[in-house]
Amino acid sequence: MRPQPKALTFLTILSGLLFIAALGMVFLFAPIEAVMGYVQKIFYFHISNAWVGMLGFLVAASSGVIYLVKKDLKWDIVEFSAVEISLVFFLIAIVSGSIWAKPTWGTYWTWDARLTTAAILEMIYLAYLLLRQGIDDPERRARFSAVYTLIGAVSVPITFLSIRIWQTIHPVVIGLGSSDAQGSFGMTTSMLITMFFCLITFSVVFVTLLWYRIRLGQLSEQVDQLKYKVMQ
Amino acid sequence: MEKLAGINRPSSPYLKAIGSIVWKDLLAELRSRELISAMLVFALLVILIFNFAIELQPDLRITITPGVLWVTFAFAGTLGLNRSMAVEKDRGCLDGLLLAPVDRSAIYFGKALGNLAFMLIVAIIVLPVYSLLYNISLFNPGLLLVVLLGSTGYAAVGTLLSSMAVQTRTRDVLLPVLLFPVIVPVLLAAVKASGGYLQNLPMNEIWPWLNILIAYDVIFTAISFMVFEFVVEE
Amino acid sequence: MIKVHKLVKRFGSKTVLRGLDFDVQAGEFVALLGPNGAGKTTFLRILASLSRPTLGTVQVAGYALPEQAGSVRARLGVVTHMPLLYGDLSAEENLQFYGRLYGITELNRRVQEVLDLIGLTLRRRDLVRTFSRGMQQRLAIGRAILHDPEVVLFDEPHTGLDQDACDMLDELLRDVAGRGRTVVMTSHDLARVEDLATRFDVLSRGVISASARRADLGKNNLLDFYRQSLAG
Numbered sequence: 001m002r003p004q005p006k007a008l009t010f011l012t013i014l015s016g017l018l019f020i021a022a023l024g025m026v027f028l029f030a031p032i033e034a035v036m037g038y039v040q041k042i043f044y045f046h047i048s049n050a051w052v053g054m055l056g057f058l059v060a061a062s063s064g065v066i067y068l069v070k071k072d073l074k075w076d077i078v079e080f081s082a083v084e085i086s087l088v089f090f091l092i093a094i095v096s097g098s099i100w101a102k103p104t105w106g107t108y109w110t111w112d113a114r115l116t117t118a119a120i121l122e123m124i125y126l127a128y129l130l131l132r133q134g135i136d137d138p139e140r141r142a143r144f145s146a147v148y149t150l151i152g153a154v155s156v157p158i159t160f161l162s163i164r165i166w167q168t169i170h171p172v173v174i175g176l177g178s179s180d181a182q183g184s185f186g187m188t189t190s191m192l193i194t195m196f197f198c199l200i201t202f203s204v205v206f207v208t209l210l211w212y213r214i215r216l217g218q219l220s221e222q223v224d225q226l227k228y229k230v231m232q
Numbered sequence: 233m234e235k236l237a238g239i240n241r242p243s244s245p246y247l248k249a250i251g252s253i254v255w256k257d258l259l260a261e262l263r264s265r266e267l268i269s270a271m272l273v274f275a276l277l278v279i280l281i282f283n284f285a286i287e288l289q290p291d292l293r294i295t296i297t298p299g300v301l302w303v304t305f306a307f308a309g310t311l312g313l314n315r316s317m318a319v320e321k322d323r324g325c326l327d328g329l330l331l332a333p334v335d336r337s338a339i340y341f342g343k344a345l346g347n348l349a350f351m352l353i354v355a356i357i358v359l360p361v362y363s364l365l366y367n368i369s370l371f372n373p374g375l376l377l378v379v380l381l382g383s384t385g386y387a388a389v390g391t392l393l394s395s396m397a398v399q400t401r402t403r404d405v406l407l408p409v410l411l412f413p414v415i416v417p418v419l420l421a422a423v424k425a426s427g428g429y430l431q432n433l434p435m436n437e438i439w440p441w442l443n444i445l446i447a448y449d450v451i452f453t454a455i456s457f458m459v460f461e462f463v464v465e466e
Numbered sequence: 467m468i469k470v471h472k473l474v475k476r477f478g479s480k481t482v483l484r485g486l487d488f489d490v491q492a493g494e495f496v497a498l499l500g501p502n503g504a505g506k507t508t509f510l511r512i513l514a515s516l517s518r519p520t521l522g523t524v525q526v527a528g529y530a531l532p533e534q535a536g537s538v539r540a541r542l543g544v545v546t547h548m549p550l551l552y553g554d555l556s557a558e559e560n561l562q563f564y565g566r567l568y569g570i571t572e573l574n575r576r577v578q579e580v581l582d583l584i585g586l587t588l589r590r591r592d593l594v595r596t597f598s599r600g601m602q603q604r605l606a607i608g609r610a611i612l613h614d615p616e617v618v619l620f621d622e623p624h625t626g627l628d629q630d631a632c633d634m635l636d637e638l639l640r641d642v643a644g645r646g647r648t649v650v651m652t653s654h655d656l657a658r659v660e661d662l663a664t665r666f667d668v669l670s671r672g673v674i675s676a677s678a679r680r681a682d683l684g685k686n687n688l689l690d691f692y693r694q695s696l697a698g
Contacts, residue, residue, distance in 0.1 A: 068462055073478075123413040130409055134400030138478030143462050144396045148410065151389065154455060155414040158448060162417040165440050166424065225479035245569070252566040260554040263593065324548030328609075330516055331550075332567035333539040466517040 011208045018201040030194040042100040048202035049093035056086025064149035076142035081213035087125040113163040124152040249334040253342025267315045271354045275308040298426035310408045312350045313394040321398045336461035348387040374429030381445040382422035392456040395463045421445045467492045467648040473522035482508050484672035495643045497663035498652040504669045506652040514544045543610030543618040547625045549602045553595035568613040584608040600631030620651040660688050668695040
């Protein structure tokens with residue numbers, strides 16, 4: 001078992017520090033928005049989580065394709081690690097978005113393109129996990145997961161576009177519920193700086209978590225191998 | 233060793249293989265009628281239930297009809313997909329197909345076309361029944377076009393995913409879970425386009441939906457047939 | 467006819483076949499023996515082109531697997547313990563369907579020939595789901611030799627058959643082998659196999675641990691040979 005690489009330890013500490021700094025920036029540095037007040041601060045974490053979710057999605061989709069080409073199981077580990085992490089980050093994004101939406105738009109949910117697509121994406125992730133659960137053979141599990149990731153990855157943009165088109169023809173009228181309302185506060189420079197800082201922080205956190213999860217996956221595989229040897 | 237003339241060709245013509253598989257599926261279904269009767273009974277039940285679940289006042293019916301129809305097709309469709317693949321898996325017939333010197337993608341097209349045929353047969357029966365029960369004329373060539381396009385996209389992805397689902401432990405439950413999130417564009421576009429035709433909306437409002445359907449069909453048929461061998465070969 | 471060199475098959479962390487060597491000349495009838503879970507079915511599936519080797523080379527009828535699988539399939543017939551037949555089709559229709567997939571010319575004549583050979587001419591129009599297991603097995607053999615393959619693989623074909631059906635099956639097996647075909651058959655039934663095969667190989671712990679020709683073995687020594695090879 002390889003000990004934790006120094007780079008990972010460094011990243012962990014860095015993530016922790018960045019996170020504290022980000023919190024500081026959000027609460028102390030960024031100004032309070034005129035119309036929405038304190039609630040608006042959720043925006044920084046909401047956006048960062050959504051961004052990381054997207055990142056994870058892209059990593060998962062690419063790993064899937066690479067696995068199908070190379071047949072190296074380590075890409076399978078990267079793929080499902082990315083899916084798991086992306087699932088959680090997207091969930092946080094959706095929930096934080098809802099918390100922000102209630103005082104701002106008067107409702108927890110609207111059926112706008114972004115939210116709906118995010119919800120569908122979560123369903124695809126859950127379906128992915130259920131798929132994996134139903135297969136014992138590691139090679140088959142990796143193949144099927146990669147195929148499903150590919151199908152999911154291609155369908156999500158089409159889904160987003162379809163719902164967008166649906167909306168322009170039938171705009172969603174629930175208070176200020178159009179998806180443009182999200183960006184409808186002007187951002188001062190300090191807000192922009194805070195936002196980018198948060199994005200970077202969360203990206204670092206993502207990479208750290210992904211690395212941990214991949215290690216966990218590899219260790220788990222080693223345990224399986226040892227178990228099998230003992231049973232021989 | 234006796235050798236019969238003309239037998240050992242490396243692989244049989246592609247289209248002939250697809251045709252044989254479709255023919256085999258239709259013939260078997262004609263004999264047992266298990267698949268279609270299950271889909272049909274289910275579809276009719278769903279339509280009946282909708283009568284009680286949603287107050288279908290006459291003037292509202294036109295707007296609600298596309299949604300009801302496509303929900304029905306979507307759910308009945310999973311029944312058909314599941315059973316079509318289960319037949320191959322349970323008697324090991326999928327191995328029989330894989331042992332033959334035919335391209336894996338030919339197997340995909342054969343099964344997909346068979347599944348499409350079953351969906352269309354069910355639709356052809358369900359539409360007139362719905363018309364009678366709810367007093368709405370569904371004999372609309374535009375609507376039939378949408379049914380064709382929507383079913384094609386559904387069958388294209390559904391065949392691939394059911395081939396996966398049937399090889400897992402959680403087989404029956406898994407297919408709808410895998411399929412529905414991915415089929416949302418088809419359902420949305422099909423419902424909007426159907427509604428457009430039924431309400432006689434101008435073509436420029438229907439076109440975006442038809443485009444989405446066609447794009448989806450093309451993209452996913454292409455992906456599915458390329459990726460099918462990863463799903464059936466070990 | 468069949469050349470296997472250092473075949474390795476792994477399922478995730480499980481190694482089932484460990485560098486297996488196997489060489490069969492044209493016309494031999496090899497009985498593949500071994501305990502349950504030894505990997506006989508896995509090995510047969512690889513020879514049948516239904517599964518890919520992890521490492522090593524496999525050649526059947528002069529073509530390499532998995533690269534030239536199409537050419538192998540045209541010259542290979544396989545009978546497993548699953549019937550591989552469509553219950554809702556008649557015997558004749560099943561044969562015609564497979565015949566079309568194999569591109570057989572003069573199909574009707576060939577189907578008639580095979581039906582006569584397996585003794586199912588009178589039941590040609592009956593649906594396969596009305597057949598007894600013995601009849602299904604005979605039809606399965608018919609399906610396997612329809613395209614006149616050079617190599618035929620049998621995976622425990624006697625499973626689930628009663629005494630009479632087994633005797634009928636043996637007659638058919640002798641006929642199939644008698645036409646100069648190369649046959650590999652896995653089996654648990656040493657008594658049956660003793661009269662049929664020309665060679666006995668034992669698959670144990672992922673390799674062929676012993677091999678003997680019938681001529682060298684003498685009558686009734688098969689059981690001893692088998693036990694010895696497992697103990698070693």
